[in-house]
Each structure stands twice: as structure tokens, then as C-alpha cells.
Amino acid sequence: MTDKPILTTTGGAPVPSNDTSKTAGPRGPVLLEDYQLIEKLAHQNRERIPERVVHAKGWGAQGIFKVTHDISKYSCAKIFSKVGNSCDVLSRWSTVAGESGAADTERDVRGFSLKFYTEDGNWDMVGNNTPIFFVRDAYKFPDFIRTQKRHPKTNLRSPEAMFDFWAAQPESVHQVTILMSDRGIPTNPMHMNGYGSHTFSMWNADGERFWVKFHFKTQQGHKHYTNAEAEALIGKTRESYQEDLFNAIDRGDFPKWTMFIQVMPEAEAGQQSYNPFDLTKVWPHEDYPLIEVGEVEMNKNPENYFQMIENAAYSPSNVVPGIGYSPDKMLQARVWSYADAHRYRLGTHYEALPANAPHAANVQHYHKDGPMRFFTNDFGNADAYYEPNQYGGPVADPSVMEPPLKIDADAFRYPQEVTDEDFVQARELYLNVLEEDEKExxxxNYAAAMGPCSKDVKERWYAVLERVHPDYAAGVRAANDRLDTDVNAVPITDDTQIEAAE
Incomplete structure (x- = not known):
């Protein structure tokens, strides 16, 4: 008798052998009654779940959030009720475009998501490592993502599609400028910021609403790879982010971020030259300075990556009393679409999985049945399976009601207008933030990305850059021209190449 744990079937019965199939004689055939063989093979066929349509390649960790500054005048959320409050956090960072096997150091925006397990339920901060995004209306989001994925005929990534789309959505130039800058390839998750990107809202105990932006500033400093450095690294490993993150936490170098908010009084929205609910715009810090809130420390590698990171389901719909939404059109759509993506990918009851289950003491709802209903919610009385009921089932709490969201507008499909305001912040970034060596x-980076594009698409993008600043367009054009010259200058050394060239 071994002193090791006994292997069992999923039904709990001991397994006599895990080495060979049950056969009719030493040469076979295999008997259909060998249920454990069938179970083992059938489970293997099903042990993969659909990868995320976007943000498929990711890395994550567990940690803690601690409040260091009082913001209770802006939010009545219990987590912010006093300095020193804390809660567990689950993080996931990711590239956007690549599949689950993509290289970590591709030039791409990075997802930056945090799940706060607060006493009032889960609050998900589902953001990116940039404070803005490419488009401001969710109607264009599926089109945008298709340009980042594989071409239906070639099954290759298509720079032609990317820049063709961006040229038709000129408001994307702000985000594309960041993407093509040094910050387009962070060295790992620890050396980049996180942003809620959208405009959210908070309200205090008096029912006063404030518009807010969430910022998570890395305490490790910013580090980035050039294209050449990233390409050399990919030749050695495609998993550098996972290696860096796991090893740092494993040796006790716990990465930290400082959480800030920007706050705009509700009545001030509309007084700016820009739309404060436009996802392609930032709020200038001189107008709305950063207000420190707390610190996030990621200090634990999950014992099982699949269970805690691959199964992690983040959604902007997960808010707690004191934190809410805004008229941001992209946010409004994400509130629905993210949760629906999880229902498709993980199943009806995805929020009961360990990674997503709230740590709050009393999680009580009337969801029922469907696949994988591995929880009970009969509240001690089998008759309390609907609401309202007279059998002691849970009821709503009017005290956590959000104050009215003031909206005064006609319902209509308003046409998207591109104005000079869509280029002001990109111009500021180009002229006053990027140093000359960064611009070069x-x-x-543009030349490398645009190299395969047609002349027509290049010209359309140059026209967008012209609206930011003529020097911007000229610099990118010159880099592309140099690349074209270098490609055409490759020496032809044999008759076969001469014939091909002719």
C-alpha cells in the first residue's frame, strides 16, 4: 500500500491502474468498458476553452490594494471609507491583437485589468496601458479588431487593413502616435502604467456625482524595447513577460502601482473644448490634477494559472455602490459586451468560478440552472426561488441607489464629426512631449509597420498626420521613403533573380 494519495475517478472511486488500457488479451482490442480510458481521452478533448477574441495572450498575479488617502468626499464606496482599508486584487495584463501563442513583446497596446474583491462585491477596473483608445463609438470596435486579426484570404496580419482603417477614423491618430512611440513595447507588465481610460463616475454619501478617470502609475519606472531589441528577444523567447513577472514575484520583488483619480464636478462636463466622455481624449492634468488614492501590490503567483488567470473574467459592469458609469459611448457598450463574452467563453455561471467569485460575505441572487450550476442559492427555503416572495428570500436595498444621471438630449444616431479638436492632443504629444530622438x-517604427502598405493607404495616413503637424507627416514619409530605397537597392546577383526582377 502506497503512502501517496489514492488516484480516483471524478466520481470518487479508486482507480486500479493509470498505465494501460483494458484489452481482450495482451494484443487487444481495447474494451469499450474501459471507462477511465474514455474519460481521460474525452476530457483531453475538452480541456481547452475558447481563447479571448481580443487580449488572448495574458499574464497575471494576485495581490492586495490598500487605501492610503481619503477620497470619501468623492465616493461612498466602502473600500474608500477610510485610510488603511484593503482588499485582495487579481490582475491580468495582455496584448490586444495576438492569439494566445503570440510573442509577448509585439508592438501593441497592453490590457491592464484589476479585480478588486471588496466587501461590497467585485469592482473590475478593465483598462489598458494607455489613457485613450483608437475609436470612440463601439459601432466601429468590431471593425477595428478585424483589422488587427488575420486577413480572411492570406491568414496573415494585414498592415494594409490597419492603416486603411485608421486613416478612415482620424481620431485614432492620438492612440496610434503612442503605439508607434517608445511606449509601444513595454519591457514587461511591471514597467508600464494602467488606466481606466473611460470616464467613470463616483458619488458620495450626499448623492453628489463626480466624473472620474482612473490611473495606476508604475513604481518600477517605465522601460521599453526598440523594434530591434524586441525582435532579438523574440528569437530567444516568446514568453518574456511571463518569465519576468513570475520570476520577480517568486523572488520577492513585488511590483507596485500607485492609484490616482482625476475628478471633474458633474456640472463642469461640457465646459471643455473637448468632450470629456470621448475615449480618444485625455483630461489635461493642469485642469484636473491627479489625486492619490492608494497602492496596488502584486505579491503572489497563482498556484494554477488556468484556474485564476485564464478563467478570470473582467467586465466594466462589475461596479460597487459609489462607483458608476458615464455617457461614454464605448463604456456603455462594454458594460454589456464584456459580460456576454464571458458567458460565451466560460459559461452561464462564470462568476462562480474561483477567480471571479466575490469575497463579499453575502452573495445572494436568483440566478438558476443552466450548465455547470455548481452552487446553491435556496436561502434555506426551497420555496424562495423567485422575487418577490414571502419566504425570506433576498430583497433589493434602496439605500445603495445611484443618484439620477442627468441626461438632456434627443435619441438619435448622431453622425461622427472629425474636427481639429481630434488632432489637438496628438499635436501636443508630438510637439511638447516627445523628444527629438523619440520622434526619430x-x-x-512607422516605416517598419507601414512597409507592406500600398501607396494609396500610406498617402491617406500621411494626410491624417498632416492635420496633426506637417513635420510629423514629413518625418514618417521620409522614413518610409528610406525603407523603400533600401529594399530596392538590394543587389541582384544571379540570372534567376534578374529574371524575377524583370
Whole structure:
């Protein structure tokens, strides 16, 4: 008798052998009654779940959030009720475009998501490592993502599609400028910021609403790879982010971020030259300075990556009393679409999985049945399976009601207008933030990205850059021209190449 744990079937019965199939004689055939063989093979066929349509390649960790500054005048959320409050956090960072097997150091925006397990339920901060995004209306989001994925005929990534789409959505130039800058390839999750990106809202105990932006500033400093450095690294490993993150936490170098908010009084929305609910715009810090809130420390590697990170389901719909939404059109759509993506990918009861289950003491709802209903919610009385009921089932709490969201507008499909305001912040970034050496590297990054594009698509994008600043367009054009010259200057050394060239 072994002193090791006994292997059992999923039904709990001991398994006599895990080495060979049950056969009719030593040469076979295999008997259909060998249920454990069938179970083992059938489970293997089903042990993969659909990867995320976007943000498929990711890395994550567990940690803690601690409140260091009082913001109770802006939010009545219990987590912010006093300095020193804390809660567990689950993080996931990711690339956007690549599949689950993509290289970690591709030039791409990075997802930056945090799940706060508060006493009032889960609050999900589902953001990116940039404070803005490419488009401001969710109607264009599926089209945008298709340009980042594989071409239906070639099954290759298509720079032609990317820049063709961006040229038709000029408001994307702000985000594309960041993407093509040094910050387009962070060295790992620890050396990049996180942003809620959208405009959210908070309200205090008096029912006063404030518009807010969430910022998570890395305490490790910013580090980035050039294209050449990233390409060399990918030749050695495609998993550098996972290696860096796991090893740092494993040796006790716990990465930290400082949480800030920007706050705009509700009545001030509309007084700016820009739309404060436009996802392609930032709020200038001189107008709305950063207000420190707390610190996030990621200090534990999950014991099982699949269970805690692959099964993690983040959604902007997960808010708690004191934190809410805004008229941001992209946010409004994400509130629905993210949760629906999880229902498809993980199943009806995805929020009961360990990674997503709230740590709050009393999770009580009337969801029922469907696949994988592995929880009970009969509240001690089998008759309390609907609401309202007279059998002691849970009821709503009017005290956590959100104050009215003031909206005064006609319901209509308003046409999207591109104005100079869509280029102001990109112009500020180009002229006053990027140093000359950063601009030169950005031009070369553009050339590498746009190299396969047709002349027509290049010209359309140059026209967008012209509206930001003529020097911007000229720099990118010159870099592309140099690349074209270099490609055409490759020496032809044999008759076969000469014939092909002719």
C-alpha cells in the first residue's frame, strides 16, 4: 500500500491502474468498458476553452490594494471609507491583437485589468496601458479588431487593413502616435502604467456625482524595447513577460502601482473644448490634477494559472455602490459586451468560478440552472426561488441607489464629426512631449509597420498626420521613403533573380 494519495475517478472511486488500457488479451482490442480510458481521452478533448477574441495572450498575479488617502468626499464606496482599508486584487495584463501563442513583446497596446474583491462585491477596473483608445463609438470596435486579426484570404496580419482603417477614423491618430512611440513595447507588465481610460463616475454619501478617470502609475519606472531589441528577444523567447513577472514575484520583488483619480464636478462636463466622455481624449492634468488614492501590490503567483488567470473574467459592469458609469459611448457598450463574452467563453455561471467569485460575505441572487450550476442559492427555503416572495428570500436595498444621471438630449444616431479638436492632443504629444530622438525612433517604427502598405493607404495616413503637424507627416514619409530605397537597392546577383526582377 502506497503512502501517496489514492488516484480516483471524478466520481470518487479508486482507480486500479493509470498505465494501460483494458484489452481482450495482451494484443487487444481495447474494451469499450474501459471507462477511465474514455474519460481521460474525452476530457483531453475538452480541456481547452475558447481563447479571448481580443487580449488572448495574458499574464497575471494576485495581490492586495490598500487605501492610503481619503477620497470619501468623492465616493461612498466602502473600500474608500477610510485610510488603511484593503482588499485582495487579481490582475491580468495582455496584448490586444495576438492569439494566445503570440510573442509577448509585439508592438501593441497592453490590457491592464484589476479585480478588486471588496466587501461590497467585485469592482473590475478593465483598462489598458494607455489613457485613450483608437475609436470612440463601439459601432466601429468590431471593425477595428478585424483589422488587427488575420486577413480572411492570406491568414496573415494585414498592415494594409490597419492603416486603411485608421486613416478612415482620424481620431485614432492620438492612440496610434503612442503605439508607434517608445511606449509601444513595454519591457514587461511591471514597467508600464494602467488606466481606466473611460470616464467613470463616483458619488458620495450626499448623492453628489463626480466624473472620474482612473490611473495606476508604475513604481518600477517605465522601460521599453526598440523594434530591434524586441525582435532579438523574440528569437530567444516568446514568453518574456511571463518569465519576468513570475520570476520577480517568486523572488520577492513585488511590483507596485500607485492609484490616482482625476475628478471633474458633474456640472463642469461640457465646459471643455473637448468632450470629456470621448475615449480618444485625455483630461489635461493642469485642469484636473491627479489625486492619490492608494497602492496596488502584486505579491503572489497563482498556484494554477488556468484556474485564476485564464478563467478570470473582467467586465466594466462589475461596479460597487459609489462607483458608476458615464455617457461614454464605448463604456456603455462594454458594460454589456464584456459580460456576454464571458458567458460565451466560460459559461452561464462564470462568476462562480474561483477567480471571479466575490469575497463579499453575502452573495445572494436568483440566478438558476443552466450548465455547470455548481452552487446553491435556496436561502434555506426551497420555496424562495423567485422575487418577490414571502419566504425570506433576498430583497433589493434602496439605500445603495445611484443618484439620477442627468441626461438632456434627443435619441438619435448622431453622425461622427472629425474636427481639429481630434488632432489637438496628438499635436501636443508630438510637439511638447516627445523628444527629438523619440520622434526619430517613432518615424522608423512607422516605416517598419507601414512597409507592406500600398501607396494609396500610406498617402491617406500621411494626410491624417498632416492635420496633426506637417513635420510629423514629413518625418514618417521620409522614413518610409528610406525603407523603400533600401529594399530596392538590394543587389541582384544571379540570372534567376534578374529574371524575377524583370
Amino acid at each position: 525612433r517613432m518615424y522608423e
